Amino acid sequence: MVQRGQRVEEAILARRERVNDAIPDDLPVVEPERLYEASRYLLDAGGKRLRPTMVLLAAEALADVEPLSVDYRAFPALSGDDVDVMSAAVSVEMIQSFTLIHDDIMDDDDLRRGVPAVHREYDLETAILAGDTLYSKAFESMLETGAEPDRSVQAVSKLASTCTKICEGQAFDIDFESRDAVTPDEYLEMVELKTAVLYAASAAIPAELLGADEEIDALYGYGLDVGRAFQIQDDLLDLTTPSEKLGKQRGSDLVEDKQTLITLHAREQGVDVDSLVDTDSVEAVTEAEIDEAVERLEEAGSIDYARETAHELIASGKENLQILPDNEARDLLEGIADYLVEREY
C-alpha cells in the first residue's frame, strides 16, 4: 500500500513537470504583456496539476501504453491519428485557474497558493480579464489537439457544459451562505457542480478525443466520484489536521460558519452548529475550542458520516475503472482515488 502511495505521488510529480513545461508553450506571454502575465500568475505559482494528470493518465490507460513512454503531444488515437492530449490537459488546468481567479474575487480572498490572489497582486479589472482570457484560451487549446473533428466537437462540448455547471455550482454555493436549511444532498449536488464535474471532464475527455466511446461514461463517473470525495476530504482535513500541517488554522470552516457535509449532517442530528465555536476570527480561536467542537461533531456521528461518504465515493470511482485495460496507468488512476482521501493535507 505504501509502495503504491509512493508510485502515485511520483506519477503525479512526473506529469506535473510535463504540464509545467507545456504551459508556457500553450499560453505564452505576448502583448498585451500585463494581461498575459496576470493570466499566468496563478498557473506559475504552483498547484498539484491533478486534473491535467488525470487527463494524461486516462489517455495512457486507454491507449494501453507504458506510462510516460509516448509523447503526449502525439498520442495514438484508436483511428491511428496523433492527438495532442497535453493540449487538452493544459486546457482543463486553464479552466481551473480561471475559476480560482474569479472565485477569489467573489469570495474576496487575499491569498491563493501562498501568493496574493490575482486581484490583489494586480487589480480587479485585470483579474476579471485574466480569467476571461484563460477561459477562451482553454477552448482554443481544447480545439488544437488535432483529434478528428467529431471528437473535438464532443470534447469541447463537454468542456463548455462543464463550465456552465461550475458557474451553477458557484451560484448555489453563494446562495447557501444566506440560507439556513441546506440538506447534505443539496450540498453534495453543489459540490458535484462546483468541483467534481471538472475532474469528471478531465477523466472523460481523453476517451472522447481518442475515440474510446465505451469508456467515456465510466471515466466521467470515476472523475465525478473522486471529485466529490476530494471536497469532502478537504472538509474533513480542516477539522482533523494540525494547523501546522494544514498551513492555516484548523477548524477555520467552523469559525467562519462555512457549511460543509459535516456541519450539515450535524445540524440534521440536532447539533447547534452555529454555537459550536463562539469566536469569530481564526486569530482568536483556541485549539481547545476546536477540540471540543470536533468532539461534539464526532459524538453526532458527523465525522464518521463524512468519512464513510468519501470512502464509498472512492470505492465507486475505482469500480468505474474496471472497464479499462488492466495496466499500470489504470492502477495509478485507482491510486489517485485512494491518495485523495488518504492525504493528510
Place this chain on the structure above:
Amino acid sequence: MVQRGQRVEEAILARRERVNDAIPDDLPVVEPERLYEASRYLLDAGGKRLRPTMVLLAAEALADVEPLSVDYRAFPALSGDDVDVMSAAVSVEMIQSFTLIHDDIMDDDDLRRGVPAVHREYDLETAILAGDTLYSKAFESMLETGAEPDRSVQAVSKLASTCTKICEGQAFDIDFESRDAVTPDEYLEMVELKTAVLYAASAAIPAELLGADEEIDALYGYGLDVGRAFQIQDDLLDLTTPSEKLGKQRGSDLVEDKQTLITLHAREQGVDVDSLVDTDSVEAVTEAEIDEAVERLEEAGSIDYARETAHELIASGKENLQILPDNEARDLLEGIADYLVEREY
C-alpha cells in the same frame, strides 16, 4: 437612398424580433434562477441585435434565399444538411452581453441600455458569474447548430480566438488610459480587437457553418471594416449629435478625457487636447464649451479625418461583399454598413 435606409431598418427590426424570440429558448431561466435571471437581465433589456442580424443576413446572402423565407433553425448548408444559424446568432449575442457585463464592472459604469448595470442591479459576485455563464452558454450554442463537425470546429475556433482578442482589446483600452502617447494606429488596432472582431466573426461564422469556404475571408473583412467604422462613428456622434438625441451629454468623451480617434489625431496636430474642455464633470460643462472644443478639432482637421476614415472603412467593407451572390440579403448587408455611419445616434 432613403428607401434603402428604411428597408435596412426594417430588416434589422425583423431579425431583432426573431432573435428576441430565440433567446429564452437558448438561454432559459433554470435553477439556480438568480444566476440565469442575471445572465438574461441585459439581454432582456434590449439592444439592436446588430451582430446576430449580421449572422442571419450573411447566412441568407450565402444560401441565396429570399430574406426571412427560410426557418433559421433549419437553414440549408451547401452539403444539404440543416444548420441552426439562429443558435449561432444567439451565441454571438451572448458573447456581446458577457463582455458588456464584465466591462461595466471594470469601468465601474452604473447604467447600460437605460437600466442599472448587472453589478448594480444584482451584485459584483453575481455579475462576474452571469458573464462567465453567458461565456460557456455561447460556446454551447455555437456547438449546437447541427453543422458538420469540421464546420463546427471551425466556427467555435473562430469564436474562441475572437473572445481572446476581445480580452486583449479591453486590456489595451485600460492600458491606454494611463498612457500619454497613443497613436491613431494603436487606437485603431485596439478598436479592431475590442469591437470589430466580434462583427467580423458574426459575418464569417455563417460561411464556416454552411460550408461556403471561399466567402469566409471576405465576410470576415467586411465585419472587421464595419466594426471599426461603427466605433469611429460612435466617437464622432459624441461630438456632433445634440445631447437630447444622444441620450447623454454631448462631448462627454472630452469631459472625461477619453481617447478617441479624433483626439488622438488632434494631439498629433499639436492641439492641447487636455485643455480643450476644462470642466471635469458632464453636469457642469456648457454647450458653448463643447462648441468651442469641436471647432478647434474641426480646425485641426481631426473630425474630417475620423469621418474619412470611417467612410473608407465602409467602402472597403462593402467591396468585400462583392464576392457574394447579388441578392437582397447582400444588399441589406451593404445597407447596414451605410446605416452604421449614417445613423445620428
